[in-house]
Amino acid sequence: MDVLEELRVFREKDIPYSRVLSSMCTIPHELAVKAHQLFIGTNLGDPGIFPGTVELERKLVAMIGELLHHKECVGYICSGGTEANIQGIRSARNVMRRKEPNIVIPKTAHFSFEKICDILCVEVRRANVDEDYKVDLAEVEKLVDDRTVAIVGIAGTTELGQIDPIVELSRLAEERNIPLHIDAAFGGFVIPFMDDPYPFDFANKGVSSITIDPHKMGMATIPAGGILFREESFLRALEVETPYLTSKMQFTLTGTRPGTGVASAYAVLKGLGFKGMKEIVKRCLRNTRILMEEMSLMGFEPVIEPVMNVVAFKTERAEEIKHELYRRRWVISTIREPKAIRFVVMSHVTEEVIKNFMSEFRKVVQWK
Amino acid sequence: MDVLEELRVFREKDIPYSRVLSSMCTIPHELAVKAHQLFIGTNLGDPGIFPGTVELERKLVAMIGELLHHKECVGYICSGGTEANIQGIRSARNVMRRKEPNIVIPKTAHFSFEKICDILCVEVRRANVDEDYKVDLAEVEKLVDDRTVAIVGIAGTTELGQIDPIVELSRLAEERNIPLHIDAAFGGFVIPFMDDPYPFDFANKGVSSITIDPHKMGMATIPAGGILFREESFLRALEVETPYLTSKMQFTLTGTRPGTGVASAYAVLKGLGFKGMKEIVKRCLRNTRILMEEMSLMGFEPVIEPVMNVVAFKTERAEEIKHELYRRRWVISTIREPKAIRFVVMSHVTEEVIKNFMSEFRKVVQWK
Numbered sequence: 001m002d003v004l005e006e007l008r009v010f011r012e013k014d015i016p017y018s019r020v021l022s023s024m025c026t027i028p029h030e031l032a033v034k035a036h037q038l039f040i041g042t043n044l045g046d047p048g049i050f051p052g053t054v055e056l057e058r059k060l061v062a063m064i065g066e067l068l069h070h071k072e073c074v075g076y077i078c079s080g081g082t083e084a085n086i087q088g089i090r091s092a093r094n095v096m097r098r099k100e101p102n103i104v105i106p107k108t109a110h111f112s113f114e115k116i117c118d119i120l121c122v123e124v125r126r127a128n129v130d131e132d133y134k135v136d137l138a139e140v141e142k143l144v145d146d147r148t149v150a151i152v153g154i155a156g157t158t159e160l161g162q163i164d165p166i167v168e169l170s171r172l173a174e175e176r177n178i179p180l181h182i183d184a185a186f187g188g189f190v191i192p193f194m195d196d197p198y199p200f201d202f203a204n205k206g207v208s209s210i211t212i213d214p215h216k217m218g219m220a221t222i223p224a225g226g227i228l229f230r231e232e233s234f235l236r237a238l239e240v241e242t243p244y245l246t247s248k249m250q251f252t253l254t255g256t257r258p259g260t261g262v263a264s265a266y267a268v269l270k271g272l273g274f275k276g277m278k279e280i281v282k283r284c285l286r287n288t289r290i291l292m293e294e295m296s297l298m299g300f301e302p303v304i305e306p307v308m309n310v311v312a313f314k315t316e317r318a319e320e321i322k323h324e325l326y327r328r329r330w331v332i333s334t335i336r337e338p339k340a341i342r343f344v345v346m347s348h349v350t351e352e353v354i355k356n357f358m359s360e361f362r363k364v365v366q367w368k
Numbered sequence: 369m370d371v372l373e374e375l376r377v378f379r380e381k382d383i384p385y386s387r388v389l390s391s392m393c394t395i396p397h398e399l400a401v402k403a404h405q406l407f408i409g410t411n412l413g414d415p416g417i418f419p420g421t422v423e424l425e426r427k428l429v430a431m432i433g434e435l436l437h438h439k440e441c442v443g444y445i446c447s448g449g450t451e452a453n454i455q456g457i458r459s460a461r462n463v464m465r466r467k468e469p470n471i472v473i474p475k476t477a478h479f480s481f482e483k484i485c486d487i488l489c490v491e492v493r494r495a496n497v498d499e500d501y502k503v504d505l506a507e508v509e510k511l512v513d514d515r516t517v518a519i520v521g522i523a524g525t526t527e528l529g530q531i532d533p534i535v536e537l538s539r540l541a542e543e544r545n546i547p548l549h550i551d552a553a554f555g556g557f558v559i560p561f562m563d564d565p566y567p568f569d570f571a572n573k574g575v576s577s578i579t580i581d582p583h584k585m586g587m588a589t590i591p592a593g594g595i596l597f598r599e600e601s602f603l604r605a606l607e608v609e610t611p612y613l614t615s616k617m618q619f620t621l622t623g624t625r626p627g628t629g630v631a632s633a634y635a636v637l638k639g640l641g642f643k644g645m646k647e648i649v650k651r652c653l654r655n656t657r658i659l660m661e662e663m664s665l666m667g668f669e670p671v672i673e674p675v676m677n678v679v680a681f682k683t684e685r686a687e688e689i690k691h692e693l694y695r696r697r698w699v700i701s702t703i704r705e706p707k708a709i710r711f712v713v714m715s716h717v718t719e720e721v722i723k724n725f726m727s728e729f730r731k732v733v734q735w736k
Contacts, residue, residue: 002639003399003403003634003635003638003639004399004402004403004406004635006638007403007406007407007424007631007634007635008406009420010420010421010423010424011406011407011410011420011421011631012420013419013420013423014410014417014418014419014420014421015416015417015418015419017409020417022414022614023411023414023417025411025414025624027409028408028409031371031372033408034372035371035372035375036408037405038372038375038376038379039375039379040396040401040404040589041385041395041396041589041590042379042382042590043391043393043590045448046391046393048383048694048699049382049383049388049391049699050382050383051381051382051383052377052378052379052380052381052382053378053379053382055378055381056375056378079447079451079591079622079624079625080413080622080623080624080625081623081624082621082622082623082624083447083621083622086487090486090487094486110623111608111609111610111611111618112623114608114609115608115618115621118458118462118608119454119458119487119488119621120487120488120489121488121489159611213624215624221408221626222409222410222411222624222625222626222628223447223591223622223624223625223626225624240479240482240483240486241479241482242479243479243527243702243703243704245701246390246694246699246701250479250483253450253451253483253487254447254448254450254451254591255448255449255450255478255480256393256447256448256449256450256581256583256590256591256593257447257448257590257591258589258590258591260590263375263379266371266375267371267372267375270371270374271370271371271372326416326614331416331417331614333613333614334611335611336611
């Protein structure tokens with residue numbers, strides 16, 4: 001058997017996305033795949049060799065910046081939300097220069113902040129959330145002190161798709177003169193395309209950095225994360241010297257860095273345009289509604305009224321249901337609190353997928 | 369103009385690898401590109417969805433482990449050498465648990481260790497090198513103390529392709545009971561395929577982790593770095609909990625993680641086999657010789673007799689030559705000390721490329 005044949009056999013063991021209702025990633029858009037092929041040999045880690053790809057990245061960053069109400073922002077396309085969050089916090093830590101630094105994050109923040117705490121040697125203080133699973137402002141205020149180097153707000157929590165009160169967090173951050181980092185890894189390419197979008201971005205003066213991942217709702221190929229800063233000084237705070245490269249300094253976390261994510265993200269955003277993205281988001285939100293109705297017919301209640309295309313339903317049997325579905329090659333996930341099963345309605349979760357899923361789900365739920 | 373046409377225009381501004389003699393990356397192997405396509409939608413960050421890709425990664429890690437004389441090693445395919453080095457040092461730091469930790473590295477270590485120092489809050493102590501640009505053992509011994517959490521040795525330095533005295537470093541590491549991390553990002557896929565290979569790997573009992581990058585001499589697609597540990601406890605020291613994923617814990621630095629690097633690295637190593645890799649390395653070494661002879665005819669002297677397919681030539685005019693070549697769309701690089709121009713003879717640097725380069729180089733050198 002030749003090696004490509006062997007690889008095909010491994011690949012077929014993977015579960016197709018048509019059976020995955022829990023991932024924040026999806027099948028990359030057709031334009032993204034084509035763009036990816038064109039840039040497969042590129043390395044943004046050595047920018048002098050790839051001036052065209054560098055120029056494209058600059059255009060993409062400005063394009064995303066415009067979407068986030070600050071075209072003059074600086075930043076880059078990275079390996080994903082974790083690197084973006086690390087770099088957001090690292091820059092704030094380096095700009096603020098406090099002894100025994102801490103950051104204040106919502107309890108609902110992504111687990112990558114656990115890594116950040118270990119990696120960057122900052123203390124992580126978790127603020128409680130209110131009954132809507134938004135961070136409690138009074139809690140944040142209480143936890144902030146003169147060693148706080150960043151406050152974090154989430155625009156689209158991983159578990160529930162909830163948006164923190166970023167307008168108020170921004171006001172607090174401004175008052176206390178502390179950088180506010182927004183984790184919009186998921187919501188960044190959802191909220192701007194919703195009717196009456198919540199102002200989660202640089203429009204709030206206190207927001208100093210934003211994580212926004214093209215390889216989630218931006219339908220780019222993996223890896224394509226994004227970290228954007230309001231001010232260049234934050235990017236500079238990440239730099240080290242780079243001898244024997246075509247550049248003098250490097251602010252990225254990784255060295256060698258593919259240009260594929262830049263190309264695929266650009267292809268989708270430019271190719272579909274604001275209107276096309278709006279349609280994708282609209283369809284995901286409509287399908288979330290359809291899933292809600294189906295689940296409601298079966299007596300399942302959502303943890304919160306969904307804000308975007310993420311929804312969780314309360315059930316004491318969450319783990320058992322997840323495992324039985326997985327045994328049948330369907331993937332959903334569970335959340336920590338309250339006990340619930342969780343769905344992410346990405347663009348591959350079509351009406352047909354939901355129909356197929358529900359028919360299996362009914363069997364599983366009635367199975368015991 | 370449609371968006372793919374627009375992307376093509378950007379891509380054409382990049383400099384083709386046939387004019388690049390300074391990169392440790394290269395045109396990915398044809399097998400790598402084909403394997404990459406097959407796995408373009410995969411995400412190892414959510415392993416339950418991709419059990420086939422996970423299995424393939426395990427096979428690849430064992431295959432590389434075998435090459436490095438420890439088939440039972442554990443580790444994963446990451447974004448590149450920087451992540452691999454961060455994780456190697458982070459695991460050692462977490463296993464050792466010292467207050468105000470430090471690491472001892474050769475002066476010749478890659479600049480990613482500057483980032484590591486900033487990111488991981490460890491003090492970096494740089495040991496001097498001897499006249500062959502190998503780390504000075506006595507210096508290392510002097511710098512090590514009871515707060516040292518790792519010693520670093522390089523197998524293929526970025527500037528000169530030199531190999532540190534890893535056998536002796538390993539003995540010291542064992543004596544002092546300190547983890548020894550080997551940065552073989554470049555040399556890892558060169559040394560094993562050389563005649564009479566230097567023992568840089570797990571064959572030395574003191575070596576606890578190795579960085580080895582498939583996307584350099586392994587001709588895989590970017591991103592494909594590798595971090596391998598002798599013992600599972602080092603991997604465990606990196607773990608955080610991962611709710612709402614199909615796995616319980618995550619030891620990687622990034623979350624979402626492409627399977628393309630795994631597939632492309634596997635395709636090349638399995639497809640070419642040990643014999644095929646040996647031929648590639650042999651050709652690169654032969655072409656390094658050819659470049660040496662050409663340069664020597666022009667009166668240029670190497671900084672050290674090349675150990676692998678990296679070579680630098682002394683010249684006070686290094687910066688000027690580099691810039692003038694770049695103006696003519698040829699890419700070489702320079703090193704810090706002594707003043708020299710540096711070449712990496714990857715598989716795309718064929719006899720023809722060298723011939724074309726030398727004809728331009730002659731003009732540039734005589735130009736002033």
